[in-house]
Amino acid sequence: MLNTSAQWSVLRHGSRVFGLLGKATPFGLSSFTRQDISRAWALTAEFGCLRLERLTGEEEVTTDQLVLPTPFSYEYGIDGASGSSDVTRAIFGLAPGELEQLVSGLRRGSFPVLGFSQVDLRCSVSGCTIPGYWPHVVVSNMALYGNVVALETFVRIVVASLPQGHLAARFPALQNVVKQLMKIMATQRRGILYSREMLELMPPVPFGA
Numbered sequence: 001m002l003n004t005s006a007q008w009s010v011l012r013h014g015s016r017v018f019g020l021l022g023k024a025t026p027f028g029l030s031s032f033t034r035q036d037i038s039r040a041w042a043l044t045a046e047f048g049c050l051r052l053e054r055l056t057g058e059e060e061v062t063t064d065q066l067v068l069p070t071p072f073s074y075e076y077g078i079d080g081a082s083g084s085s086d087v088t089r090a091i092f093g094l095a096p097g098e099l100e101q102l103v104s105g106l107r108r109g110s111f112p113v114l115g116f117s118q119v120d121l122r123c124s125v126s127g128c129t130i131p132g133y134w135p136h137v138v139v140s141n142m143a144l145y146g147n148v149v150a151l152e153t154f155v156r157i158v159v160a161s162l163p164q165g166h167l168a169a170r171f172p173a174l175q176n177v178v179k180q181l182m183k184i185m186a187t188q189r190r191g192i193l194y195s196r197e198m199l200e201l202m203p204p205v206p207f208g209a
Helices: 085-092 096-106 151-160 172-186 196-201
Strands: 009-013 016-025 028-030 041-046 049-053 060-067 077-079 113-115 136-138 148-150
Touching: 016 060, 016 085, 041 085, 077 085, 096 113, 096 151, 096 172, 136 151, 148 151, 151 172
Parallel strands: none
Antiparallel strands: 009 016, 009 060, 016 028, 016 041, 041 049, 060 077, 113 136, 136 148
16 A cells, blocks of 8 residues: 655556656656645656556555666666566666667667756657656757657657668667567556646546546
8 A cells, every 4th residue: 555655666556566756746756645646646657658647545665666877877777675677677668788788789970878867858759758867868969959868759769660670680689679679669558648748737636526
């Protein structure tokens, strides 16, 4: 049961394992409490996809915490007893080594590269909000024209290019990563794409209202 405040936590509900980044507000993220269940959006992460979601209160808050990139390391994952690669993939979509392998394999010249920011960013393709510290990709040094791409959007672009680009054939070392990308795309995610504008347009309606 969600009986305590939680942020950057790992939650379980039946067989589902996902991340809770916190309570989403127009001003950023804060701790999510039981009192917020009926009146606030939770920002969740599952298979690398960030969504605004209504929690039921039946979710179990584990003792595990999300570990996010820092200015000194792009590593991310789970700190706790369930910090396996499978749980990391269930929340982030790809393990850190897989994301690095994918980005490095697609790099031509200096880009793309893994990005880091302490503040929220906007994906230049989908328009979604990328929370500070969350993994993302930088595709050029032309920030003026939009060079930040959310992890989910980057995966969608890569998968969409597979039939034409023959990515798996051109980069045999990426075969296992490509299989994981296809698994991400095949998974249905509940919730609403995270953006500040969406929070303003769709304030949460209390249950039973």
